[in-house]
Amino acid sequence: MAPIAGSALSFAKPVKATNTNLLSFAGGRKGNAFLRMQPMPMRFAVCCSAKKETVEKVCDIVKKQLALPEGTEVSGASKFSDLGADSLDTVEIVMGLEEEFHISVEESSAQSIATVEDAAALIDKLVAAESPKSQC
């Protein structure tokens, strides 16, 4: 198939085809935007920012899932939309996070996640809810 004109461009912000109400990673090399990210007001309050080790674990899981090239920087500030995850990548990342942290992520609670830090903060909150003593 002939290459699409513009295929050398980075699909940083593809047309947003569906709902903002969920975790989504549209952009980069793929933009299958059934799940999609954009900056949104936080719908839940976190009592503290995410723990460093949680952020690191999320970064590891994301790097592994997306098979990012060696040296690609993924940090708390990394936006999922910029990392190039499509919907399948997204659900695999969510599954990976659930397995790693022994939590269950509902579609609706993932809606305000835009960055790795946001995901880590949600994880810390869910983990704290599972455990009897407050983690904050």
Add this chain to the structure above:
Amino acid sequence: MLASVSSLVQTNKRLDTDANIDPRSFEFKKNKFGKPEILWQSDESSMEWPLHFNISHTSSLIACGIAMDTPIGIDVEEKKRKTVKSILSLARRYFTPSEVDYLAKISDSDAQQKEFIKLWTLKEAYVKALGRGFSGAPFNRFSIQLETNSRIQISKAAKVCNDSASGCDYLSENWRFALAELNSSYYMSVCIEDNSRGFENDSVPLGLKVWKTIPFIEDTLVSGTDAVKLIT
């Protein structure tokens, strides 16, 4: 931003070709769930029915589906897309029990992976047609039945719907699907509302036409050729 513009330019061009409307007159908006739509003027006199569209991307393909007077959802994926997690573990987490059973019965792993991708694109096409987002139509609340040589069916997953607090209020079953293989490399699923009003319409074709477009270079009707193999 560039990808958005190019997708919209493609949409504009295709809409223009079909509808004989000046593409500059198209305006776009988002529904309350963020789905891009055409802002249809109620006094639009040159077209009897509103146009609907939906877009899907892979790394090397953009697909834009257009329909008259019916919401549409479209999804494309590479046929050989590999997952990091196993197919059955993904299905168990996100699909319905009947879909898991369907996949589990396939012993050949390549064939199983392909059926998973087919189901994935069909389910995505439905969610996108509904336009309420993933949380408006969670994958485990509806089942797609893929039987050879018969129409793709969708049904609510009764047990999950009865158990969940919000039920499956927004899930409807009156939708039609088309599943096709593009260039032997991609699966494409299209979902539109079924307005047959109860008539038996297995014999009524969806009237799907597919164009291969390279922006500003080529625009060829490819449905009916080997480039588009209808699976159902």
